[in-house]
Amino acid sequence: MAGTREHFGSRMGFILAAAGAAVGLGNIWGFPTQAASNGGGAFLLVYLLMILVVAFPMLIVEMAIGRYGQANPVDSMRSLSDHPTAKRAGALVGWIGLMVPCLVLAFYSIVAGWLVTFLLAAVTDILGMAELTAWLKGFSVSRNLFGAAIFYLLTILIVQSGVKQGIEKWSTRLMPALFVLFLLLFVYIMTQDGAMEGLKHYLIPDFSKVLEPKLLLAAMGQGFFSLTIGGCSMLIYGSYLSKKESLPKMALSVTLVDTAVAFIAGLVVLPAMFVAMQKGVAIYAEDGSLLGSDTLVFTVLPLLFDSLGLAGQFIALVFFVLMTIAALTSSISMLECPVALVSERFETGRKATSWVLGGVIAVFSAVIIFNFGQLFGLVATIATQYFQPVAALLFTVFGGWVWSRHRKLKELSAGSPALEQSLFWKIWPVYLKFVCPVLVIAVLVSSFS
Template sequence: MAAGREHFSSRIGFVLAAAGAAVGLGNIWGFPTQAASNGGGAFLLVYLFMILVVAYPMLVVEMAIGRHGQANPIDSMRKLGRSPLSKTLGGSVGLIGLMVPCLVLAFYSIVGGWLVSFMLAAGADIVGMHEASLWLKGFSVERNLFGAAIFYLLTILIVQAGVKEGIEKWSTRLMPALFVLFGILFVYVMTLPGATQGLAHYLIPDFSKVMDRDLILAAMGQGFFSLTIGGCSMLIYGSYLSRKENLPKMALNVTLVDTAVAVIAGLVILPAMFAAMQQGVEIYDAKGELLSSSTLVFDVLPMLFEGLGAGGAFIALIFFVLMTIAALTSSISMLECPVSLMNERLGTKRSVASWFLGGLIALFSVVIVFNFGSMFGLVANIATQYFQPFAALLFCLYGGWVWKRSEKLQELRQGYDNIEDGIFWKIWPTYVKFVCPALVIAVIWMSFA
């Protein structure tokens, strides 16, 4: 264990922080959109199965690598090697993985800025500042820079405070707030005409669609990205986890909380979509496909809020506060990955590393904002369709093949005595060696198809 290395002070702190890292726009925006596009209840059923067979086993791999290495992603991956060559290759794998949160944060913070802007716009509407609200809702370089700057500021301030006083402290505040806001929205949305049809569409599966190839691949991909597999966040948070904790159990708790958020998001978003349809908002085309899957949060739902009269601004405020919280719990884990490297390798103070690296990535975001049409989609695709799945595959191969089975057992025994006698250990080592790589390759293939 690295001398003086910070660790999460409690189990609930770790679970909420790690779940917060996974919970983001993929859960609250991506999952309901995928469910709406792929048969509602049928997608939900297959998604839950894929979380169990794809995401959870790989989450244990990443967290175990992090706790074993007790370091940043590069040094943790190096520690798995047994020869100078395998250590060097391991460091390269860690570097590829480290590129993921840096690239994702560059475009994710722009979207986070949009959420901040819409949140402020709802507040402006409440107090009668309608011109300011229109500016905040409008798409402009100035608005995008303004929102992103606030989002980066919040992210940096939390990360610079450290693991216990920053990440853990705010995760234990923000995650419960997320569930409370979801509860308020669900109760309200279910009072709207049309909401019950949306709820039925979401919860009652059409079993004829369960074996649909496109639905299965979409559910697999969503489950994979939902827990940020290959994104380094779980690896770095695993490095802050005490060796007294039962790692498979902690990973399961993180999986359950993350999945709960996605499922609850569907309970709110899909009924809200059907309520919007009841008000005349077009959501599906003649073929039953979403008209605005990429702009659901910023086009469809705001139209619903506007149709609610005077109370719409308050509902919009709650919704965008919720979205901002979800985005923020993810962004702090992304920035933590390079900050930990700079802090450990160069001995740089956490505050200096946070502001320097946060500022550096923010400058890249500025370049994207000024070249939005050509760069935003490109950076997003490179990060999520190329780097993240490839990094996940490499993590899985290294964790399954390079990391000795006896060392894996020794790591998981800490906090889980006699793990080798249980069903988990009888399946997991072989599963992550053969099945998980095949499933990740399927996700990669899907992204290119």
Template sequence: MTQANSRETFGSRLGFILAAAGAAVGLGNIWGFPTQAATNGGGAFLLVYLVLILVVAYPMLVVEMAIGRYGQANPVDSMRALTSDKKTKRLGATVGWVGLSVPSAVLAFYSIVGGWIICYMLGAMTDILGWEAATTWLKGFSVERNLLGTIVFYIFTILIVQGGVKQGIEKWSTRLMPALFALFVVLFVYIMMQQGAVEGLRHYLIPDFNKIWDKKLILAAMGQGFFSLTIGGCSMLIYGSYLSKKENLPKMAMNVTLVDTAVAFIAGLVVLPAMFVAMHKGVQIYAPDGSLLSSDTLVFRVLPMMFDSLGLLGQLFAVVFFLLLTIAALTSSISMLECPVALVGERFHTKRTPTSWILGGIIAIFSVVIVYHFADLFGLVATVATQYLQPFTALLFCLFGGWVWNRNTKLKELEQGFTEFRQSTFGKIWPWYVRFVCPLMVIAIIWASFN
């Protein structure tokens, strides 16, 4: 029995879409996107973001998912499968290893933020119960609290990954993602009933067309779209490898893009009106020059202050909000851990449960080191992983997918599940688009991160 046909696949289309969208939906959508929108002119940023998601992120998502489905393996072996030339195979494997470093490095700092969120959620619960000492500790910023939150977050992540594709990732994604949408709707209705919310909604939905051509805004929107879909993060490549050959890959990639973008859009619908509600309550959000005062702590400072000002109902919704953030963080972290787990399992034929715990434990040790040396390491690891490693990996994936992978083989892969791919408009544009346009766009994102 070959690896390709003994390999586990997603049980349903919806399972794949929600799992892959969950991998993309993370704190970048709920924390990063509204913050970027608030900083870059609300509606203008939203409009540019929606355009760039389609012209930059989506074509590259198709490349990553196609490489994974063609290779039917972990990132290293999938990259090796793109060519028959021995030297290029070695180079492909190196690209795969560089790619694998991205989810591991991101998980090392991401799990710490996930831990903060769990602690804030528990803090919101103890606040309702009137346990002041516990609330102060859980909402504080001590090494012990950060350590507890991080470990709990890792345990949740490992427990889901050890279940495998169908019983772990798919099972929980199909539960967590609908819960995410439901919680968003509840929060949106609640916040829109508060004073100042309509003003925030107007700021978010009505674009200032004078700002649309602002270079800073365009690059911010391009970067946000790119990271929102975890391009270069290996998650989409590994999930693509679990996708059935019978599925229409460009259509599935489009569905993932739409769900991910919908979550970012809805997050803006909740967070921006909430900011304006907070401003009505006297919380200062913007500096006199119009810049956002606390972009990094928006989710952890401004929104809890707004919830606190709204009495008991506000406290209940603080629990809902941080539960929502926990779900978003978990749907991403499981895809990050799946990348190294898949590699070790396939290379060494190890059982999934011990592999998940051992690899999760190794990455957790790095997180513990970061927690104890927070000031020196947290910002450094986050910057290296997301601003340098991820776009660089995305560029390598794009160059390999566009230039190294034989054109005919590539088109045949995309014709599986979509027989008329070559005749379609997308099929005619996409091969040269990923060769020339996408690499230039990624280079622009990398250049912007250095400037």
């Protein structure tokens, strides 16, 4: 398998693809709303620290397991030990991990479908097609099915083309486009009244809030989910990474790009919220909590765009193109996980496998849409509060305790010959064994409180 396995064609291709897998609605929607709800600059400061101490060390082990196994999550986890019992347990952990992207994609594609329909609504609004615009912005089964179907189509078309011609090719196009669109939006938003107050709120920390338990746990959870720790995407992308590359350096590059997107999203969204407040849109409740944090992208910001007249229609178009790109770079990594498993285990063609598995998960999404009130929140909770943290904990435990220190060193030394003498190697294996599991458990416990 290792001899014929496809790999990313370039270092930048891997970094942008892996960062794209991490960059999603959690960065562009979740991070700014968490920052707005938890003290702005204070949250940003703690979040940056949590990325370093929580997410980065675990990102390395997921990527390392994938590159070591040179296979899908199930077979990569099996490869960590020669002991039959450990192999069976590793395979079970791989299956648990594989459930994460499948479940997340099922509800994520529905939300991404809303982004697609709001994007199309921005176009029809510019063209003066009021009735169609109202349908695209309205919440109906037909609208939700339509948006999700388009999003699945885009995802499958990219994944079916393979690692180099599909994932890498489109990631190296979509990620730079993401940064350019962010820059354009930031420049425009900062010309509006109220934007500077939002920028100050975001960048100037209130140090009295930095040690608040609620803020610390929120920042830890956001940092954890921002890099899709436990989501299998980094493991599968790691399996396509050349042995010539330094894993710690590549993981750091992915972390920096992902964090940069979250940071820039805050630069756009928080000033935009304060501009909306200046124009009479309610953002915060009397107790200081954020109104409609779950629907900020679909309610509060469109009100801001509407208040800007004709310019607002074009700003809305740019914003929802940006959001759709961010969602797409994540969804292709989610679908890649089961596609890699089936195509490797059963030697099926990538194109057919992508369409069949994408279609199966799409049918599950359709079931959720038809039973939205009962299933959407349930599936999202099971995926993000149960399976993902548990998978992350198991990956960390297996990587720290089951995978031998010698094998870890050999894998990480490929591409980093001087690793054994470095300060990183003196700290990371011990940190992975003892500190990371405690931090993941803290995230897991906080998600239930």
